[in-house]
Amino acid sequence: MIEVDARGVVEFTQALVRIPSTNDPAKGRSELPAAELVAARMREWGWEPVVYEAAPGRPNVVAVVEGGGGDGPTLMFEGHTDVVTEGDLSTWTVDPFGGEIRDGRLWGRGSADMKSGLAAALYATRALQLAGPFPGRIKVCALADEEGLMIGAHHFVEQGLAADVDGAVVAEPEAGEICAVAKGALRLRVDLTGKMAHGAMPQHGRNPIQAVGTLLVALRGLQEELQGRHPAHEHLGEVYVTPTVVSAGTEEQVNVIPATASVFVDVRTVPGVDHKEVTDTVTDTVAALAAADGITAEVTVLVDRPPVDVPLDTPVVAALAAAHRDVTGEEPVYGGVPGSTDGTVLTHWGGVPSVVYGPGGKWIAHQADEYVEVDEIVRCTRVFAETARRFLNGELS
Numbered sequence: 001m002i003e004v005d006a007r008g009v010v011e012f013t014q015a016l017v018r019i020p021s022t023n024d025p026a027k028g029r030s031e032l033p034a035a036e037l038v039a040a041r042m043r044e045w046g047w048e049p050v051v052y053e054a055a056p057g058r059p060n061v062v063a064v065v066e067g068g069g070g071d072g073p074t075l076m077f078e079g080h081t082d083v084v085t086e087g088d089l090s091t092w093t094v095d096p097f098g099g100e101i102r103d104g105r106l107w108g109r110g111s112a113d114m115k116s117g118l119a120a121a122l123y124a125t126r127a128l129q130l131a132g133p134f135p136g137r138i139k140v141c142a143l144a145d146e147e148g149l150m151i152g153a154h155h156f157v158e159q160g161l162a163a164d165v166d167g168a169v170v171a172e173p174e175a176g177e178i179c180a181v182a183k184g185a186l187r188l189r190v191d192l193t194g195k196m197a198h199g200a201m202p203q204h205g206r207n208p209i210q211a212v213g214t215l216l217v218a219l220r221g222l223q224e225e226l227q228g229r230h231p232a233h234e235h236l237g238e239v240y241v242t243p244t245v246v247s248a249g250t251e252e253q254v255n256v257i258p259a260t261a262s263v264f265v266d267v268r269t270v271p272g273v274d275h276k277e278v279t280d281t282v283t284d285t286v287a288a289l290a291a292a293d294g295i296t297a298e299v300t301v302l303v304d305r306p307p308v309d310v311p312l313d314t315p316v317v318a319a320l321a322a323a324h325r326d327v328t329g330e331e332p333v334y335g336g337v338p339g340s341t342d343g344t345v346l347t348h349w350g351g352v353p354s355v356v357y358g359p360g361g362k363w364i365a366h367q368a369d370e371y372v373e374v375d376e377i378v379r380c381t382r383v384f385a386e387t388a389r390r391f392l393n394g395e396l397s
Contacts, residue, residue, distance in 0.1 A: 001327070002131050002385040006378040009123035010106065012041065013377055014099035016115035017108040022085050023058070023148060031144045034081040034115075035059045038122070038142045045126055047140075054155035058144040062161060065125055065138045067392060072136025075316070075391050076168040076352065077125060077384065078153075078342055079118030080146030083110035084366050091368040105371040112360025112372045117171025118142055120359060120377060124384030131385075136392045139165060146342050149303070153345035162350030167316025167391060169384065170343040173360030173372070177335030178324065180317045180355045183236045184269035184307035185340045186278060190215065190286055192261045194295040199255040206294050208261035209248050214289045215263055216243055222281060226273060233270040235336030236307070240268045241278075264302075271309040279304075305340040306348050314353045316387075318396040323386035324357075327379060338362070357383070 020027075021034040035051070042049040042063045049063040061081075086096035086109045094100055094107040101107075106116065125138045139161075143152030156162060192212065197205025223241035232238045248261035267278055283299045290297035310317060312334065321332040337343075343354035359380040360372040390396060 001382065002127050002389060004127040004378065004381045004385055005123055009119050009381050010374055010377055012123065013106060013111065013116045013119040014101070016119060017099040017106070017111050018097055020097045021081055021083055021110070023082055023145065024085065030057045031081040032057055032059060035061050035142060035144070038081065038118070041122065042140070052155065052159060054144045054152045058151070060144055060152050060156055061142040062156070063140045065129055065140065067134035067136055069133035069135040072134070072392050073166040074137050074139055074164050075388055076139045076141060076165045077121035077171065078141045078143060078168055078346070079114055079121055079171045080144065080152065080342060081118070081142050082145055082147050083113065083115070084147050087368065093369055101374060104374055106374055106377070107369065107371045109370055111370050112173040113365035113370070114172050114358060114360070116360055116372045116377045117173065117358030117380070120381040120384055121169070121171045124381045124388060127381070127385045128388050134389065134392050138388055143342055150342055150345050153342035154349065157345060157350040162346055162352050165350070165352045167314070168343060168346050168352045168354040169316065169320060169387060170341050170346070170354055170356045171358035171384070172337070172341050172356050173358050173362055173365055174335060174337070174356055175361045176333060178317065178320055178332050178355060178357050179235070179335050179337045180310040180312060180314070181233070181235050181271065182308040182337035182340055182344060182356065184273065184275065185303055185305045186267040186269060186275045186301070187303040188265040188267065188279065188282055189300040189302055190263040190265065190282070191298045191300070192290060192295055193297070194257070194259055194293070196259040197257045199257060202257055205257040207257045208295050209258065211289050211293045211295060211297070212246060212248065212261050212263055215286060218285045218289070219243055219265060226278070230270055230272050233336065235334065236270045236338070239270055239273055242266045242268070269307050271307045273307065275304055275306055305344045308344055308347050308354065310347065310353050310355060315396055316353050316391055317355045319391035320355055320357055320383070320387045322390055322395070322397055323383050326386055327382045
């Protein structure tokens with residue numbers, strides 16, 4: 001078994017958690033300090049990280065670690081440096097940015113999602129490097145904005161940095177599950193424009209709210225139709241078409257028919273669902289109901305992240321499964337990512353087979369009192385190191 005620095009990876013996770021790397025310019029927060037810490041540790045080990053600005057003040061950090069053992073494939077370890085807000089402090093029983101270790105757990109925002117995974121990726125790569133030459137190389141990447149629009153991952157792909165990658169491990173918290181499938185996310189905005197009028201004389205206006213009601217009913221019908229055509233996925237569950245925001249008018253003007261109304265829709269898909277077909281269906285439905293009410297309508301695609309479905313015999317997945325078995329002594333459990341990750345971008349836009357696996361529970365992310373088991377950080381570091389060794393040497397079983 002490759003020897004890993006158990007104490008070092010835990011302490012580095014603590015250091016990362018103590019950085020409030022939310023994207024919050026009003027509070028002077030961004031991923032920058034966390035990215036700088038990652039880059040500094042890489043330089044301490046003699047690596048040569050390159051910093052790419054995905055957006056002003058929001059860097060990606062990428063280091064390529066050559067194995068020195070001849071030609072071979074390129075494995076990518078990926079993690080993100082941003083975290084979601086800590087929210088209402090009164091709901092926390094620990095300091096959200098304290099990195100405290102208590103009861104065998106490391107507590108704080110980002111401890112699971114996903115600073116422990118990022119630390120594990122770094123320390124696993126370092127462990128393999130110290131163990132001796134290996135073929136090929138490892139590309140270690142700490143990217144920005146996974147919790148937002150994934151501009152870091154998109155920038156990485158757009159810069160051509162994914163072109164030489166043969167497989168990627170995305171270190172998101174999955175509680176020991178190997179997740180080679182992930183749900184797709186399609187977010188739509190529907191804007192309806194009618195004509196303002198006095199509530200006492202509605203005949204002089206065109207009320208977009210009436211179209212909203214018809215649209216909401218139609219969206220439920222679309223969900224039922226999609227669920228009928230695409231049965232629940234073994235690891236991902238059902239297709240969902242969920243209206244999440246409806247806005248029109250104001251409380252102060254209840255006697256006024258508003259000129260505009262908007263509906264935001266969050267569609268979650270499984271492999272086999274065509275996002276363009278869904279968008280076209282919503283667009284056609286909106287156009288028909290708008291015409292019937294004499295109003296205009298526009299549908300905007302805000303986010304389009306297709307589902308991921310990487311076969312289990314893909315080398316990066318097979319290497320991870322074998323490594324999990326070797327390190328834990330247990331058969332791998334396969335699961336699915338309920339949302340989307342940077343792996344979605346890497347696979348669909350970068351053409352890189354990706355698999356998601358990392359320390360921490362998938363359901364604890366974004367909650368108060370977020371934590372990760374300390375032993376799980378160390379165990380995952382060992383799994384990552386063994387995954388890299390197997391993948392780069394072609395030992396997939």
